[in-house]
Amino acid sequence: xLFFDTxxxxxxxxxxxxxxxATTRRKGFTKIKMELTxxxxxxxxxxxxxxxxxxxxxQLARELGLNKSNAHRVLSTLxxxxxxxxTEKNGYAASLKICELGALVGARQNISRxxxxxxxxxxxxxxxxxxxxxxxxxxxxxxxxxxxxxxxxIGASVGQRIPAYCCATGKVLLAYxxxxxxxxxxxxxxxxxxxxxxxxRRLLHVLDEVRSQGYAxxxxxxxxGVSGIAVPIWNSRGNVxxxxxxxxxxxxxxxxxxxxxxxxxxETAKLISYDLGYRKNESAIPRLARSV
Numbered sequence: 001x002l003f004f005d006t007x008x009x010x011x012x013x014x015x016x017x018x019x020x021x022a023t024t025r026r027k028g029f030t031k032i033k034m035e036l037t038x039x040x041x042x043x044x045x046x047x048x049x050x051x052x053x054x055x056x057x058x059q060l061a062r063e064l065g066l067n068k069s070n071a072h073r074v075l076s077t078l079x080x081x082x083x084x085x086x087t088e089k090n091g092y093a094a095s096l097k098i099c100e101l102g103a104l105v106g107a108r109q110n111i112s113r114x115x116x117x118x119x120x121x122x123x124x125x126x127x128x129x130x131x132x133x134x135x136x137x138x139x140x141x142x143x144x145x146x147x148x149x150x151x152x153x154i155g156a157s158v159g160q161r162i163p164a165y166c167c168a169t170g171k172v173l174l175a176y177x178x179x180x181x182x183x184x185x186x187x188x189x190x191x192x193x194x195x196x197x198x199x200x201r202r203l204l205h206v207l208d209e210v211r212s213q214g215y216a217x218x219x220x221x222x223x224x225g226v227s228g229i230a231v232p233i234w235n236s237r238g239n240v241x242x243x244x245x246x247x248x249x250x251x252x253x254x255x256x257x258x259x260x261x262x263x264x265x266x267e268t269a270k271l272i273s274y275d276l277g278y279r280k281n282e283s284a285i286p287r288l289a290r291s292v
Contacts, residue, residue, distance in 0.1 A: 054091025236277025
């Protein structure tokens, strides 16, 4: 377990020893050797975030126990990566990229917490593995799952990434992404199975269908014998924040079952979206159907 102290940057005792060693140990925690350059960069970023107003190179070097040359290189790196910016008075400050990343992390945790009870309910009703996924680059990232105890289920894992163009969750997330054109150009298509989408033109056509019907149906495009359905989950800003999916053996998901399951999934997604603050209209929130 890696243990990081919360440092009071204005405490003189901390300043002198902050970067003296790249090794940390606390009672009950494992001793781990850390990369000194990474420590300097992350501590600098944390200092910029915690300091009101701008920071000068001299002040930063003094507070963190760096020489000016090191402080300048670290700041230049943070600016190059978009985590810091120069101010009008030639000082330095954290950029809004930190807010963006913090919001993404918070949103993931929020969606997982809110969706959990609905996933359990949906899994019990359908007898299938139910997933929540978000878009991370051009991948679909599984954020939360609920498995049913019945046999024949797919061992999808939280934290697993699947190329967005060849799974149901990814197609939903791409279809409603505001920068779908840009994302589609960044995809490196591979033929995982004979059913895989292998061209940008074909993908854009599929995404049009997803938007038109309101759900995505994946048939053995990533793994032979495995299929899935996904519907969008909306947030308070009116954007698709995640996708709700069922993934199972292809033999368990014929088109007839898809037609029965999709309305239940859409109702579940509406409940989650409502709890996330989505208010397209003020109509009554639907009750979850009890059979497939």
